[in-house]
Amino acid sequence: MRRHITIAIAAALTVFLFPACLLAGAVEVPAAEVWNALRGITTTREVWGVIVRDIRVPMAVCAALSGMSLAVSGLLMQTLFRNPLAGPSIMGISSGASLGVALVVLAGIGGGAAIGFGTLVGAIAGSLVIMAVLLAMSTRVRSAAMLLIVGVLIGYLSSSAISLLNFFAPSQSVKAFVMWGLGNFTGVPPAQLTLFSALTLSFTVAAAMYIKALDALLLGERYAANMGVRLGRVRRGIMFASGALTAIVTAWCGPIAFIGLAVPHIARLALGTSRHAWLFPATALIGAATGLLTALLSVLPSAWGILPVNAITPVLGVPVVLYIIINGRKIAYFN
Numbered sequence: 557m558r559r560h561i562t563i564a565i566a567a568a569l570t571v572f573l574f575p576a577c578l579l580a581g582a583v584e585v586p587a588a589e590v591w592n593a594l595r596g597i598t599t600t601r602e603v604w605g606v607i608v609r610d611i612r613v614p615m616a617v618c619a620a621l622s623g624m625s626l627a628v629s630g631l632l633m634q635t636l637f638r639n640p641l642a643g644p645s646i647m648g649i650s651s652g653a654s655l656g657v658a659l660v661v662l663a664g665i666g667g668g669a670a671i672g673f674g675t676l677v678g679a680i681a682g683s684l685v686i687m688a689v690l691l692a693m694s695t696r697v698r699s700a701a702m703l704l705i706v707g708v709l710i711g712y713l714s715s716s717a718i719s720l721l722n723f724f725a726p727s728q729s730v731k732a733f734v735m736w737g738l739g740n741f742t743g744v745p746p747a748q749l750t751l752f753s754a755l756t757l758s759f760t761v762a763a764a765m766y767i768k769a770l771d772a773l774l775l776g777e778r779y780a781a782n783m784g785v786r787l788g789r790v791r792r793g794i795m796f797a798s799g800a801l802t803a804i805v806t807a808w809c810g811p812i813a814f815i816g817l818a819v820p821h822i823a824r825l826a827l828g829t830s831r832h833a834w835l836f837p838a839t840a841l842i843g844a845a846t847g848l849l850t851a852l853l854s855v856l857p858s859a860w861g862i863l864p865v866n867a868i869t870p871v872l873g874v875p876v877v878l879y880i881i882i883n884g885r886k887i888a889y890f891n
Contacts, residue, residue: 559834562826566841570620573848577616580855583607611742614749615851619741621756622809623819623847624840625801628763630816631823631839632798635770635832636791637704640880643817644802647707647795648686651714653806654737656682658718661733662725675736676807683803686710687796694792703791738864739810741851748808755804760840763797766790767832774830812865814873815850819843821880846872 593608656678
């Protein structure tokens with residue numbers, strides 16, 4: 557019963573927060589006009605329809621899907637490495653995306669400092685390169701713990717290259733890169749919303765195919781191998797699905813912290829189980845609700861414009877992580 561209630565509450569929060577994001581903003585749009593805009597009916601003021609359809613709907617959809625994707629990615633990483641502090645950025649995928657954007661914005665490859673299609677291509681290319689390196693290393697490195705260290709080292713190398721590019725780049729380019737790095741849910745234009753939605757949903761469904769393997773991995777790699785789990789193949793599949801979800805979100809929204817790290821813990825604590833048949837959907841729904849809550853909080857102080865996402869997610873995520881660190885021995889869901 558507790559598990560059903562948890563999933564129902566997470567779904568209800570998501571359903572409640574989505575229209576709340578459509579109503580909140582610097583321009584006050586009546587609820588009736590929002591409903592008319594969603595149905596394609598001409599609004600009293602033409603600008604209201606544009607605001608709802610072209611700005612608020614893409615932002616809300618992007619926030620929900622980004623939160624879901626990062627949360628699922630974090631769950632995959634934490635289970636694969638049996639590490640409660642593993643997250644989507646731990647494998648260096650986010651750093652690879654950041655390096656790709658840095659090469660476009662700071663080094664001027666492909667047109668320079670404008671944040672747009674070039675940065676999208678750079679972020680995806682950087683993520684794919686790092687992912688290819690990690691997948692190649694996974695065929696040689698048998699230990700999941702050592703593979704985790706490889707990801708951390710790759711992240712350090714990427715950060716070093718970004719620091720050098722920042723040092724030599726002009727101030728305008730540095731400012732553009734910093735603004736991208738703060739994260740935002742307004743980075744998906746309406747024309748690309750279908751593509752973004754299709755990619756995030758496809759890789760989330762692909763990740764769900766590993767639910768049974770994830771349960772087996774909780775018992776240890778030897779036990780999983782005895783149960784017939786093909787460890788190398790499963791590890792590469794989980795890494796690819798997690799990396800792809802992180803890369804897609806980072807490419808469009810920038811590197812977003814703490815959602816992937818904290819949400820799986822919230823789901824475990826709420827459910828009281830580590831069975832992925834329950835944990836996976838709960839994590840996805842709570843992640844979507846967290847993304848929507850972050851988007852809503854970012855637009856509430858409308859007089860200041862839209863706040864950066866990474867100014868809000870630590871406030872939501874740090875208390876959860878601290879609780880896990882302090883009570884780690886009592887919460888033995890990796891044992």
